[in-house]
Amino acid sequence: xxxxxxxxxxxxxxxxxxxxxxxxxxxxxxxxxxxxxxxxxxxxxxxxxxxxxxxxxxxxxxxxxxxxxxxxxxxxxxxxxxxxxxxxxxxxxxxxxxxxxxxxxxxxxxxxxxxxxxxxxxxxxxxxxxxxxxxxxxxx
Numbered sequence: 351x352x353x354x355x356x357x358x359x360x361x362x363x364x365x366x367x368x369x370x371x372x373x374x375x376x377x378x379x380x381x382x383x384x385x386x387x388x389x390x391x392x393x394x395x396x397x398x399x400x401x402x403x404x405x406x407x408x409x410x411x412x413x414x415x416x417x418x419x420x421x422x423x424x425x426x427x428x429x430x431x432x433x434x435x436x437x438x439x440x441x442x443x444x445x446x447x448x449x450x451x452x453x454x455x456x457x458x459x460x461x462x463x464x465x466x467x468x469x470x471x472x473x474x475x476x477x478x479x480x481x482x483x484x485x486x487x488x489x490x
Contacts, residue, residue, distance in 0.1 A: 364471035369421070372413040376421060376451065377476045379468040383455030385426060386439050386476045387417065389447045426453040439472070440482035448478050 369376040373394075378385035389410075396409040407415070418428065429437040429450035437450040460468070473483060 382460040385451035
């Protein structure tokens, strides 16, 4: 079998799905069930207005809740570490936090190679600074 005749589900490319919200952006690989959510700059948040109809949430908080609710409807959830903290994938070069998501993989059990390729593609798509990848700061 030549390179162009891969069996279904065994291709070398990663098809990253991008979902944009008001201030957050999700990068998802449905094939492996791995994903990232890029958060906005905290200093660019718009505080909650003094309006009872808005619900007292800042723009970023309201968008965070909406993004997680939308993603949850599609089977995606935040990934937590052993201490119950949201797992961080790293930071973008401009300092935005990137957190990890997981969802139901399209493949029954993705291979380690498929997961490795997915993480590389997600890092590139989300713009994760390679010096901050996957909790590197915890080792220092």
